[in-house]
Amino acid sequence: MNATATSLRIALVGNPNCGKTALFNRLTGAHQKVANYAGVTVERKEGRFVAPSGRVLQLLDLPGAYSLDAASPDEAITRDICEGRHAEEPAPDLIVCVADATNLRLHLRFVLELKRLGRPMVLALNMIDAAHKRGIRIDVGALERALGMPVVETVAVKQGGAEALVMRLDAMPQLSVLPPVGAPEGAMLPAVDDNSIAASAAPTKSPSAESSQDLHAQVRALLADTVTMPRATSAIDDAIDSVVLHPVAGLAILAIVMFLIFQAVFSWATPLQDAVSAAVAASGEQVGAWLASMPLLQSLVTDGLFAGLGTVLEFLPQILVLFLFILILEESGYLPRAAFLLDKLMFKAGLTGRSFIPLLSSFACAIPGIMATRSIADPRDRLTTILVAPLMTCSARLPVYTLLIAAFIPRHDVLGVFNLQGIVLFALYFAGIASALAVAWVIKRLRTDKSEHALMMELPAYRMPNPRDVAWGLWERTKIFLRRVGGILLALTVLLWFLSSFPAPPDGATQPPIDYSFAGHIGKWMAVVFAPIGFNWQICVALIPGLAAREVAVSSLATVYALSATGDGADAALGTAIASQWSLATALSLLAWYVFAPQCMSTLAVIRRETNSWRNVWISAGYLFGLAYLASFITYQVARTFA
Amino acid sequence: MKKGASGVVTAVEDAHSADPIARRLRELGFVNGEPVRVVARGPIGGDPLLVQIGFTRFALRKSEAARITVDIEAAA
Numbered sequence: 012m013n014a015t016a017t018s019l020r021i022a023l024v025g026n027p028n029c030g031k032t033a034l035f036n037r038l039t040g041a042h043q044k045v046a047n048y049a050g051v052t053v054e055r056k057e058g059r060f061v062a063p064s065g066r067v068l069q070l071l072d073l074p075g076a077y078s079l080d081a082a083s084p085d086e087a088i089t090r091d092i093c094e095g096r097h098a099e100e101p102a103p104d105l106i107v108c109v110a111d112a113t114n115l116r117l118h119l120r121f122v123l124e125l126k127r128l129g130r131p132m133v134l135a136l137n138m139i140d141a142a143h144k145r146g147i148r149i150d151v152g153a154l155e156r157a158l159g160m161p162v163v164e165t166v167a168v169k170q171g172g173a174e175a176l177v178m179r180l181d182a183m184p185q186l187s188v189l190p191p192v193g194a195p196e197g198a199m200l201p202a203v204d205d206n207s208i209a210a211s212a213a214p215t216k217s218p219s220a221e222s223s224q225d226l227h228a229q230v231r232a233l234l235a236d237t238v239t240m241p242r243a244t245s246a247i248d249d250a251i252d253s254v255v256l257h258p259v260a261g262l263a264i265l266a267i268v269m270f271l272i273f274q275a276v277f278s279w280a281t282p283l284q285d286a287v288s289a290a291v292a293a294s295g296e297q298v299g300a301w302l303a304s305m306p307l308l309q310s311l312v313t314d315g316l317f318a319g320l321g322t323v324l325e326f327l328p329q330i331l332v333l334f335l336f337i338l339i340l341e342e343s344g345y346l347p348r349a350a351f352l353l354d355k356l357m358f359k360a361g362l363t364g365r366s367f368i369p370l371l372s373s374f375a376c377a378i379p380g381i382m383a384t385r386s387i388a389d390p391r392d393r394l395t396t397i398l399v400a401p402l403m404t405c406s407a408r409l410p411v412y413t414l415l416i417a418a419f420i421p422r423h424d425v426l427g428v429f430n431l432q433g434i435v436l437f438a439l440y441f442a443g444i445a446s447a448l449a450v451a452w453v454i455k456r457l458r459t460d461k462s463e464h465a466l467m468m469e470l471p472a473y474r475m476p477n478p479r480d481v482a483w484g485l486w487e488r489t490k491i492f493l494r495r496v497g498g499i500l501l502a503l504t505v506l507l508w509f510l511s512s513f514p515a516p517p518d519g520a521t522q523p524p525i526d527y528s529f530a531g532h533i534g535k536w537m538a539v540v541f542a543p544i545g546f547n548w549q550i551c552v553a554l555i556p557g558l559a560a561r562e563v564a565v566s567s568l569a570t571v572y573a574l575s576a577t578g579d580g581a582d583a584a585l586g587t588a589i590a591s592q593w594s595l596a597t598a599l600s601l602l603a604w605y606v607f608a609p610q611c612m613s614t615l616a617v618i619r620r621e622t623n624s625w626r627n628v629w630i631s632a633g634y635l636f637g638l639a640y641l642a643s644f645i646t647y648q649v650a651r652t653f654a
Numbered sequence: 655m656k657k658g659a660s661g662v663v664t665a666v667e668d669a670h671s672a673d674p675i676a677r678r679l680r681e682l683g684f685v686n687g688e689p690v691r692v693v694a695r696g697p698i699g700g701d702p703l704l705v706q707i708g709f710t711r712f713a714l715r716k717s718e719a720a721r722i723t724v725d726i727e728a729a730a
Contacts, residue, residue, distance in 0.1 A: 078681045082674065116708030117683055227685045240709075249693075252711075256704065258697035351713045355698040364702070364713065465675045465718060466702055467682065470711040 018059075018067040019183060020101070024093060024125060025109035026118045027075035028471035030137040032056075033167035033480065034109055035072040038177070062181035071103060077117075079124050083388040093128055105183065106132045107176070112142035112149060112164070113472060115238060119230045122158070131183075132160045135176050139164040141472070146240075153237040168477045248473050252348070261352050268345075272336045273437050274429065276329050276409070283328035291317060291324060311508055316501075327493075329413065330406040331485060334375055338484045342476035346371065347468060354466060360448040361455025363387065364466055366396040370447070373403035374440075375488070377614045380405075381621055389464045395454050397621060398631050399447040401614050402607065404440045407561040411605050412439055414565055418590040419598040442606050446638065507567050511552070530571065544604070544640060545597040545647035561611055596650035603646040607639035660691035661724040663707075669721055676721050679714075683707050684722050 025031045039058030056072035073092060074085035081087040088097070095102030108125055110118035115136075122134055136142075136149060155162045163179050166172030234240075255261050295317030302309040340346050346368050354364030362370075365387050373380030380400045387393040404412075416432050423431040510530040533555070534548035541551055549571045557564030569585045589598070609615065609632045619628045666684050668676045684690070684707060693711060694704040702713045 077678070080677065080681065082678055114709045117710045120681070120683070224680070224685050227683060227688070252694060252704075256694040258695075262697055347713075351694075351702060351704060352697055354713065354715070355696050355701045358701075358715070465678070466713055466715045467675070467678060467718060468713045470704065470713060 018069050019180070020069045020071065020104045021107055021180065022071045022073050022092060022103035022105070023107050023109055024073050024089060024121075025075060025137075026077055026111070026114075026121055028469060029075070029109045029111045029114070029118060030167045031075060031109045032072060033477070034135065034137060034165060034173060034176075035070060036480065036483070037167045037173045039070055060177075062177055064181050066181060068180055071100075076121070078121065079128075083385070085385060093125060093130070102130070104131065105180070106130050107135055107180070108132055109135045109137050109165075111472075112136040112139045113145060113147060115149075115234060116230060119233060120226050123226050123229055126158065126160065133176070133179060133183075134158060134160055134162045135165045136162060137165045137167055140166045140169065140172075148239040150237045154233070157233055157236060168474075168480075251473055252470075255345070255348050256351060261348075265349055265352055268340075270437065272333065273440060274433050275336070276332050276436075278433070280328040280332045284325050287328065288325045310512065311505070316505070325410075327489070329409055330375070331489065333406055333409075334485055334488045335481070337371060337375055338481045339476045340371075341368075342474065342480060344471045344473045347470050350468060351470060357448075357451075358464075358466075359452075361395055361451040361458075362399075362448075363389070363392045363396075363464060365468060366392065369396050370400060370403050373400040373405060376405050376407065377401045377403065377611065378617045381614070381617050384621070391458065392464055394622060394627065395451050397618055398454065398627070398634075399451050401609060401611070401631065401635060402443045402447040402450065404443045404606070405561070405611075407611065408605050410565040411561065412436060412602065414568075414586060414589075415598050415602055418586040419593075419595055439602060439606060442603075446607065450634070450638075507552070507555075507570050511571055543647070544643035545594070545600040545651070546604075546643075547593070547597065550597075550601060561605070594651075596647050599650045600643040600647035603642040604639050607635050607642055609635035609639075659726060660689065661726040663688045663690055664723045664725050666722050673721075675718055679718065679721060682712060683710070690722075690724060 023031050023035055035056065035058060039060050058070045058072070059067055060070065061067055071092075073089045076086040076089040078086070079090045079093065081090045091097040092100050092102065093106065106125060106128075108122050110122055126132060134154075136151070139149075142149065151162050151164065161179055163175040165176050255264060295313055298317070299309055299313040302312055340349075349371075350364035350367040353367055357364055357366055366384075369380045369383040369387070371380075372383050377400045380403065381397050384393045384396045384400070387396060413436075416435055420432050420435050507530065510533070511528050513528055530552045531548065534552035537551035537554070538546065538548040541554075546554075549568065552571050553564045553567035555567075557567060565585075568589070572585055572588045615628050615632055618631055619625060622628075663684050664686055666676050666679050688707060691706040692703050693706045696702045700716075702715045703719050705712050705714055705719065
């Protein structure tokens with residue numbers, strides 16, 4: 012059967028926090044494609060599924076919007092596609108409007124606004140289970156009649172929770188039978204009783220105060236007729252919020268949550284890391300033994316591949332633990348609460364509470380963080396957030412931090428509960444946050460345009476994180492990380508091995524071979540510049556490939572030290588090698604360097620893409636390098652004085 | 655408005671002509687006759703405010719909330 016001939020193009024539209032994306036995942040499962048809309052940086056999620064009848068339904072997940080009167084690039088995309096004005100995306104055959112059944116007072120207004128477009132539409136009352144639990148009764152039949160469109164109940168987070176919607180979509184007439192684009196209102200389905208809705212002929216492009224009032228009045232009338240509601244909010248949410256948003260208790264909880272995350276990253280991941288490390292070492296030896304007859308290839312594989320990549324692979328468990336926490340906080344609805352608590356502080360620093368989520372994502376990686384700034388409607392707030400996002404300690408810095416901390420900071424217990432290593436890690440993260448706030452403050456001072464910025468942020472209902480969605484998210488991150496290890500890291504590690512191994516040392520050489528290689532020469536030349544901040548030439552060599560991706564610095568160091576080791580030291584782990592060769596001042600200086608250094612080409616590339624300006628790239632790279640050098644210089648000189 | 659205070663919206667005023675913030679507030683449901691309640695306030699200087707309107711909670715900065723005129727007596 013010809014799939015395209017009978018496929019129906021459906022767009023999922025709805026307010027933010029209506030569970031639209033969960034519904035999209037439920038419907039399409041693994042059959043989805045994520046990309047960007049051309050020219051703008053709004054995520055385009057498309058998927059398809061096969062209805063019981065064998066029909067193929069194409070699904071487009073549009074960005075969440077409160078109104079067709081767009082206030083952000085995301086909302087503009089949704090508006091353009093729904094109105095059929097998008098340059099590349101044809102208007103959908105059918106709009107499935109998703110509304111949170113527990114939040115109809117807000118969501119129905121958007122439903123009515125969409126209805127004015129006069130396109131075929133289905134309303135999905137999502138989270139109907141939560142509504143029932145709270146005693147909310149919705150007369151679906153009456154709502155269907157009043158709205159003049161099919162209404163179905165869905166529970167996106169439950170197996171089979173979208174069946175009613177699938178049946179309804181499957182029963183939809185063929186493409187050709189649907190009314191053409193721009194059909195007058197009400198042409199789609201005969202509305203039995205459309206009297207309660209004042210039909211307005213043309214979509215209002217810039218709703219005045221009166222028309223807002225108008226739609227709200229219609230929603231109120233609709234709700235009065237079709238919904239019974241014992242109380243406006245969930246009692247449980249009220250109870251949680253009274254604690255979590257409490258001026259003292261709330262901040263204490265936030266601090267504890269953040270601190271727990273960092274402790275967990277350090278302690279929970281250790282057994283997994285040890286396992287990965289042992290597996291890599293064992294297979295390295297095994298492969299090395301097979302290649303014993305070919306010394307050059309053996310060196311490439313053991314010193315280059317296994318020493319380099321293996322070291323990085325060990326950090327996967329830590330990155331996953333960090334992502335696990337971020338995903339759970341995101342799914343549960345806690346993140347906007349944290350943004351609420353921190354808004355005043357961030358506002359004073361020239362940011363907004365909304366910056367909190369992009370900045371928190373930047374702890375995992377600045378790239379998704381910078382991409383998440385799309386939800387910040389104000390362009391000035393957005394640019395500031397983008398510029399400071401690289402200061403958040405991303406997971407790629409973690410390998411460097413953990414390597415140095417494990418080698419130089421003793422595992423003392425502090426106060427019986429915490430260990431010194433965890434505290435140093437926390438301090439490094441804190442240094443990143445503090446400097447981000449300081450930089451944002453400076454940007455705010457420099458800015459000439461002082462007009463008002465808006466917050467207006469919805470705090471969604473709390474939700475139990477769905478294990479399926481969390482697992483899905485974790486799997487995505489693992490894939491991204493492994494792809495990085497497999498791609499850029501692999502190439503750079505091999506390149507560095509080459510630079511470090513050639514030319515071969517002259518006969519009768521007394522130094523380790525790397526001293527005579529290209530890398531040795533480059534490093535020694537660079538070391539002149541970096542000597543005031545305590546970097547030796549091995550570190551300088553590692554900094555070059557580290558420009559491509561921060562974590563490569565660790566694998567590079569591993570490669571450099573594996574190749575420079577002589578005799579018995581050859582199998583010594585990297586940690587032991589640097590512990591014996593570096594001073595504490597050098598280690599601290601390198602840590603300080605990594606708090607600031609813009610050592611990540613992909614971050615700079617994403618800044619270019621998101622802001623569409625090279626100027627912003629140069630500004631961020633320039634100020635980050637300056638700060639990094641300054642911080643390392645101070646750290647090194649101070650540490651040397653006291654050591 | 656103090657924490658826990660409730661009232662009924664009478665109007666949302668534009669701080670200047672074609673004020674996008676006021677327009678968005680109206681779209682979010684801050685319109686004449688709508689009951690609102692201040693659920694919580696931020697830890698620093700009581701800013702932002704957490705306002706319950708309908709079934710939804712919005713965090714509003716003081717400057718944003720200042721556009722909304724509320725009749726406190728009207729609350730039951």
